[in-house]
Amino acid sequence: MAEIHSGGCQCGAMRYQFDAPLRDIAHCHCTVCRRTSGGIVTTWLTVPLAGFRWLAGTPSQYASSASCTRSFCPTCGAQLTLFTSLSPATLDITVATLDQPQRAPADRHIWVQSRLPWIHLDEHLPQEQQEHIP
Secondary structure (H helix, E strand, O other), X not given: OOOEEEEEOOOOOOEXXXXXXXXOEEEEOOHHHHHHHOOOOEEEEEEEHHHEEEEEXXXXXXXXXXXXXXXXXXXXXXXXXXXXXXXXXXXXXXXXXXXXXXXXXXXXXXXXXXXXXXXXXXXXOOEOOOOOOO
């Protein structure tokens, strides 16, 4: 049986759905995620791009680096997805925008070389200085 998950932005203008298990979930500590989200960490879930679809709205996009494009709600500004050309068959989704984010705990930390020295999130999880993309 397929795992169907959904989510959306704060204002409700953007809705999405994907058919994939909740795995490959990482707390990202990079400077770009902090600045684009306004938060101290962004938690991402990686899913196959083929299983993702927008249900409502058309996202705005921003090229945050040479390899990454972020999608966000043009109304409320909520950051929703990240596509990287380094892994063209997948899409990263912000866990905080899932309808049930409590079902998607992180399994590792990435970009810990940029981690703020005063933040302590589940230090028992594996840590990657950058991010290892298979």
